[in-house]
Amino acid sequence: MGMNEARAKVFKALGHPSRLTIVDELAQGTRCVCELTALVGADISTVSKHLTVLKSAGIVSDERRGSNVYYTLRMACVSGFMDCVDRHLKSQATAQVAHFEAVPA
């Protein structure tokens, strides 16, 4: 797999609202599938597949403990980039407002 293909796989894995919700939660600590399912609010099989995507991109790891499977965030720097994206989105929103306000009524 080429350099950019490997990178793209990571970004692609992060490119879904439910998966970002999961990553945000895992940034707080390890969680089991049932907890994440309750959080996301989709079918458990859907959440399981989202977790498979994150895992195969190397963003999370899983570990079975008894009848539960726990997932852990492995790419801590994701949170840092998330902050960067948020700042950017906010500044865009501001620019957008400024643009509208610049149009005479």
Next chain:
Amino acid sequence: MGMNEARAKVFKALGHPSRLTIVDELAQGTRCVCELTALVGADISTVSKHLTVLKSAGIVSDERRGSNVYYTLRMACVSGFMDCVDRHLKSQATAQVAHFEAVPA
């Protein structure tokens, strides 16, 4: 658009090898569509559509000068995260090798 939907749009836009190639190049400076097309090696209409995706995610901006359109990277922190992803991919590769080597011949 919800918080995580907006974020996801950014990640999704970055989740394609050709678009990462473009972003890497634009990190070096502004480029016209023709330069990026040569770099990516796909049909110019395909590259144009990739640029539309990046632009609508707010990652790049465009500006026409004469008959050319120039694109500029607007989300500088992408490069920082790219480094983080690369470090992660490298450490995974190392772990993978270690895992194989741990298996007796």
Next chain:
DNA sequence: TTGATATTTGGTCGAATAGCCAAATACCCC
């Protein structure tokens, strides 16, 4: 205006994604 170059847009088609349900698997407790 005509012709040439640069870029975007519309159309089509095959591949990939995301969701749900149902079935399979894993583990625990009895």
Next chain:
DNA sequence: GGGGTATTTGGCTATTCGACCAAATATCAA
């Protein structure tokens, strides 16, 4: 082993994506 809970996997459908080609648009120069 059998039943119950947790999770994954397979199958199906609808939607989205990505690539190309062809046509439209924009700019420039003659």
